[in-house]
Amino acid sequence: MYLPKSICLLIIFITYINATKIIVSTYNLWNVMFNWEIRKLKIAKLIKSSNPDVIAFQEVRCGYSKNENQILELQKLLPAYKWSFFKCSNKVQKIKHSIKKGYNKEGIGILSKLEVLNAKAEELPYTYGPDTNKRLLIHVKLIQEDHVVNIINVHFSYDRQQQCGNAAALLDYVFRKRLKNVVLLGDFNTYNDFEAPMDLITFKPGHAMTHCKQELQQIGNRYINFDDSWQKLHGKDHTGLTFSNMPFPGLESRPDRILVNSETEVISASLSGHGTNYKRQYRSSIVFSRFQTVLKQAALSYHSISGFSCFHDCGPHGSCRCGVCIADGNDKTCHLPNCIECNANLYNNYFIMTCIAIFVLIHVFFAVLSILITAANFKGETIFSLLGFKCCLCNPDLYTKPILLTRRSKFIKICHKWPLFRIPPCYLLLISSVSFFFVLTFIKYHFSDMIKTVNNILDEEYFPSDHLMLSVTLKYTIS
Known part of the structure; x- marks a missing residue:
């Protein structure tokens, strides 16, 4: 049956307005x-x-x-x-x-x-x-x-x-x-x-x-x-x-x-x-998460908790160690507290070395702060400026008592009693920097097994789902 053009257009319009996406x-x-x-x-x-x-x-x-x-x-x-x-x-x-x-x-x-x-x-x-x-x-x-x-x-x-x-x-x-x-x-x-x-x-x-x-x-x-x-x-x-x-x-x-x-x-x-x-986007987050997990398992070992530490099976290509899966198909799975990467001794040593590292960093911070304040007060009116030496390290005040200790505050009074803070800032910076380097070297050597476990990541962990997400845009014509 033939329909007028106006009716056809009306039908098309009604169909269009009744469509939903x-x-x-x-x-x-x-x-x-x-x-x-x-x-x-x-x-x-x-x-x-x-x-x-x-x-x-x-x-x-x-x-x-x-x-x-x-x-x-x-x-x-x-x-x-x-x-x-x-x-x-x-x-x-x-x-x-x-x-x-x-x-x-x-x-x-x-x-x-x-x-x-x-x-x-x-x-x-x-x-x-x-x-x-x-x-x-x-x-x-x-x-x-x-x-x-x-x-x-x-x-x-x-x-x-x-x-x-x-x-x-x-x-x-x-x-x-x-x-x-x-x-x-x-x-x-x-x-x-x-x-x-x-x-x-x-x-x-x-x-x-x-x-x-x-x-x-x-x-x-x-x-x-x-x-x-x-x-x-x-x-x-x-x-x-x-x-x-x-x-x-x-x-x-x-x-x-x-x-x-x-x-x-x-x-x-x-x-x-x-x-x-x-x-590409989450690698650093994954490594940090694994580090936190291993450290938590060390705490459990310290409290004599025993058993399988991973939240899931690591599959045929991996083994469970200290709550994380490592890329090793030779079944090196260990049960707490018998894992060398997260035993009770490692837990104790971790906190001891952390305290030492913080202690050294405080001295680095104090030395840098002293150098910056002293350099800000240096007007260059010394024999060094006359001879053409413009380097801030040529400031003689850096080789005397830190200027911070001359200020009045509760914090400065406490620092004044600590012998290391009375060392001239250039020498303090040198000593504390070398000390921090040795602390990092010791941590890297002593915690090598832990670091290796944290970084031994399965390919599946970087490819985090065995399914992709499918998305479809649909248009319904509602009658």
Whole structure:
């Protein structure tokens, strides 16, 4: 039927004003692996840079209290994200003889700038297989420009066949709830050679299915048209890899995905979180954090605490020593208090040498201050200026009692009683500087094992997540 041009323009205009944009992201936090206190700063920076309206997280650690989880920690760094929802699902297996306490469960959750109308978690039915972990979906209803958008966050099983069951259960949930404007996102644990669970979700009638056939039969005619947002924009190629961004083996698969209704327009899609940037920006912070950790373990050794000192397993390429992982695959793991890098003697010696270093630095400061004040009072009216000597060290007052000691104050009176402060400032500076050099040399020699452990960093620690963050800008046409 022919429609007048004015009516067509009106339809286009109404469609345009009913369209709504939303930016969604998904990110696997990689639990508490490697310097979480520093890594969360990097994650917060990533989120601010991508600026999503809502971001879904997987592998989120939590404690027994509702107020103890990693999402709440991130929310404190991201005040724009006023809404959050999180659900614990599984207990974390404790490392044998571990002395660390803290987050002991794991789950999934979201942060949102948009108002959350409703949020719920539902357990996916268990499909027989080796993975006995509970698998959840989190369903959050958001309001965006007076329109409701349904966000569903998942973390599928690592077992291939169980992934088929997870996919079927997810589709069943969407069908039962009769949801519209749906975004399915999360870590689907998809393998390059096993895309069947994703094919099940994005199935179109007439396409062949080589796997997940039983689950396809269960779905029957209840097809829901979903598309992979990355493939919808970039096509079916080998781009968009999100796992892993460690140096070896490098990016190899695409488990992190955002799936949308077929009628949804995908405006842009991007990846962020590459480890190279993290290493360049946070190297000094990582080293300092490791130093603090080793020192804390030395304090525990001093108090006769014994056990495994790392907060997590160091993996096949590393060993745990004094609460940090070192780059050594020969299993040099040690248990407190039997680690030479952080034993009780080292703890005692550290504080003794710290006190000595502070003592010497005070004399350096006093000498420099005396030289500066004396030089400021030097008018050059001496034989040295007449002979052409302009160097401030030629001032004869620098080789007599420091000018500071002639002033009246409680601090000066105390200094006056200390013999070293009565040494002429040039000589005091020389003596204290040489002394400080010998102190640093002794520290470097005596604490060489500790320094070596602090600087022996795994590549994985510089590449702090085995998942990149996927962000997609979507445009919904609301009917």
